[in-house]
Amino acid sequence: MNNYWLEAGGSGSAVNSYSRLTHLLKVNLIEEDNMPEPSPGPAKSPASLKPWRYIYLLVLVSAVTIISTLYFFSAYFSS
Amino acid sequence: MHPLDWLIVLSYLAYVIWHGLKLSRGSLDSESFFLAGRSLPWWAVGLSVMATQMSAITLIGTTGQAYEDGIRFIQFYFGLPxxxxxxxxxxxxxxxxxxVFTAYEYLEQRFDSRTRTLTSFFFLISRGLGVGVIIAAPAVVLSIVLGWGELITIFAIGLSTTFYTMMGGVQAVTWTDVKQMAIIMIGLALCVLVILQxxxxxxxxxxxxxVAGAAGKLETIDFTFDLTERYTFWSGTIAALFLFLSYFGCDQSQVQxxxxxxxxxxxxxSLLMSAxxxxxxxxxILFIGILVFVFYQFAQPPMVFNELAQQQAADxxxxxxxxxxxxxxxxxxxxRLAAxxxxxxxxxDLEATARASYVNANAEFSASRREATEFVRQTNDDASFNDVNYVFPTFVLQNMPLGVVGLIVAAILAAAMSSVAAELNSLATTSTMDLYRQHINPDSTEKELLRFGRIATLLWGLFACVVATFVTNLGSLIEVVNTFGSFFYGSLLGVFVLAFVVPSAKSAGAFYGLLFGMVSVWIASYLTDIAFLWFNVVGCLITVAAGYLISAFSKGGV
Known part of the structure; x- marks a missing residue:
């Protein structure tokens, strides 16, 4: 069994999970992508340097655009 | 079906089984059998994620739903991105x-063994039953196409999928998913072209x-905030968000x-590809249902799309x-003339008058179809009779040209088999890792894990086939699956929220919180009229609240 969480957080694995979550949120949404991790993990591949937060924003904008298009498509043909 | 269509369908089935057998050579240990050695490219995983979610129920049920109810079902997916x-x-x-091998394995690291066992147990029950529903949908189609009994059709589909999943493991599932998605996309594109022609x-x-717009079939977004309404903008963005978080984040069939x-x-x-x-x-897919609706404005549709049931009533x-x-x-x-x-x-200048005439004519047509459906329902003494799932297959058989019928039947089979295979693979993984290795044989060797995984795949396949025999008449199949999932998913999500977000959550809180959440959903389903999607919100919030409070009052532990 992999004990990554227990090793990283010692006996306080619950706190470690929480700190990991807040760290992940910071990494992905707020701060720079290449900020150091608080605990050991796999080596970062070149792909992990992608600006994820921009990609997430792009996905959201695309979704809103698609939904808006559907709305106007519906309104045009139903009126 | 014409021999050429038969040839296409049988060639597809033979290829899928051969492909599974070929990939079985690479499954030498548990990591390769259950996780493909963590070696697959994102596009293959992304297509597999989409193929797993898009079952035959999606093709058959959704097109039928669009024919009857329009495309407002699309709102269900607004929360997915x-x-x-x-x-x-x-x-x-x-x-x-x-x-980890399973999502539930993580819960043991965060909480304790019993939380892992409880969540994996609920997953096995809910997904085991869910696979039965997924097998039943194409069985409905093929029982019409082939004239076989539903029982034979169910076992033919279920066992062939079980065979290649059992042999090839997740490698076979994923690479077959990729090819199956290609077949599905070709089938859908051909459908659109043929209907337009x-x-x-x-x-x-x-x-x-x-015409479809005048009939109200293109009404996409409903901003009404009504908890009893099944598909609205709010249920699609808020309630379905909870469902998708749970499905993609806590359901082993997707996590895997x-x-x-x-x-x-x-x-x-791979996940963003799906988003x-x-x-x-x-x-x-919904648009195809709309095109079928438009097609039948100008061609005589069947009065009832389940011809067998109609004939029984007529006799x-x-x-x-x-x-x-x-x-x-x-x-x-x-x-037809009004259209x-x-x-x-x-x-x-005559548009408004002509539109009103068409709307009236369509309302009379709908009333006549309801009368026909009610006649079949009462005459056959079948209160649950519903022909929504028969609309698309009947249309394909009666109107598609030679060769295209076979391809679309193969596409429906592909959709079913891709979902069933992924579900069986995840059921086998959870059975092996969360039950067998955890409770029965903790010192199991790689060979034993691999053997148990294959046996579990076979047993779950048989179980799903038996379940499928009972669910072919439960109304619109896609809603049956979603309703069923909503009883479990919200509470399961609540446990993972406790694990990820609530640092003070303890194992007792997670364990009993899950039970509280599920009981609350069960109570809500009996005491209220809220639509099934909101059960996910109820289950999640109650689980988190109960888990938090229990953790606060429990002594010691993690």
Whole structure:
């Protein structure tokens, strides 16, 4: 069994999970992508340097655009 | 079916089974059998994620639903892109870096063994039953196409899928998913082209859409905030968000897809691929249902799409059946003429009048169809009778050209088998890792794990086939699956929220919180009329609240 969480957080694995979550949120949404991790993990591949937060924003904008298009498509043909 | 169509279907089945056998050579240990050695590229994983979610129920049930109810079902998917982003930020790194085989394995590391066992047990029950529903949908189609009994059809589909999943493991599941998605996309594209060709020469696509719009079939977004309404903008963005977070973040059938990716970033990319493509793909499927509706404005549709049930009712009461049939033919002809008048009047002064006439004619047609359905329901003494799932297959068989029928039947089979295979693979993984290795044989060798995984795949396949025999008459199949999932998913999500977000959550809180959540959903389903999607919200919030309070008052523990 992999004990990554227990090793990283010692006996306080619950706190470690929480700190990991807040760290992940910071990494992905707020701060720079290449900020150091608080605990050991796999080596970062070149792909992990992608600006994820921009990609997430792009996905959201695309979704809103698609939904808006559907709305106007519906309104045009139903009126 | 023509021999050429048969040849296409049988060639597809033979290829899938051969492919599974070929990939079985690479499954030498548990990591390769259950996780493909974490070596798959993002596009294959992404297609597998989409193929797993898009079952035959999606093709058959959704097109039928669009024919009957329009495309407002698309709202159900509005929460999916946001759910995928949230999971990319939270669940993917947690699971991927923890190097777990199952999502529930992580819960043991965070809480304790009993929480892992309880969640995996509920997953096994809910998904085991869910696979039965997924097998039942194409069985409905093929029982019409082949004239076989539903029982034989169910076991033919279920066992062939079980065979290649059992032999090839997740490698076979994923690479078969990729090819199956290609077949599905070709089938859908051909459907659109053939229907457009089959419309009367003077009816353009734009005209067809105006007719569908006048019939209310293109009403996409409903901003009404009504908890009892099944598909609204709010249920699709809020309640479905909870469902998708749970389905993609806590359901092993999906978690296992992205655990097979060769890196954490490729796992994320595979989910975002689904976030990008799911709504357009679902729109395409619903759009086919709309095109079928438009097609039947100008061609005589069956009075009831389940011909077998209609014939049974006609045999019992031929006089009433004949009378309803004559009335039905009459209102169809009136509606056809009204539709043509409306198309001629578009962008003229007569448009409003012609539109009103068409709307009235369509309402009379719908009333006549309801009368016919009610006649079959009462005559056959079948209160749950519903022919929504028969609309698309009946249309394909009666109107598609030679060769295309075989391809679309193969596409429906592909959709079913891709979902069933992924579910069976995840059921086998959970059975092996969370039950067998955890409780029965903790010192099991790689060989024993592999053997148990294959046996578990076979047993779950047989179980799903038995379940499928009971669910073929439960109304619109896609709603049956979603309703069923909503009883479990919200509470399961609540446990993972406790694990990820609530640092003070303890094992007792997670364990009893889950039970509280599930009981609350059960109570809500009996005491209220809220739509099934909101059960996910109820289950999650109650589980988190109960888990938090229990953790606060419990002594010691983690």
């Amino acid at each position: 946001l759910a995928m982003i949230i999971l990319c930020v939270t669940a993917v790194p947690f699971f991927y870096r923890a190097k 089959a419309l009367p020469e003077d009816v353009s696509l734009k005209d067809a859409l105006f 897809r992205y655990l097979t990716a060769r890196s954490e970033d490729e796992s994320r990319t 990008f493509l799911k709504i357009p793909l679902q729109f395409l 019992v009461n031929p006089a009433v059946h004949q009378q309803i049939q004559i009335e039905f033919t009459g209102v169809h002809e009136q509606r 043509l008048d409306f198309i001629d009047a578009i962008n003229t």
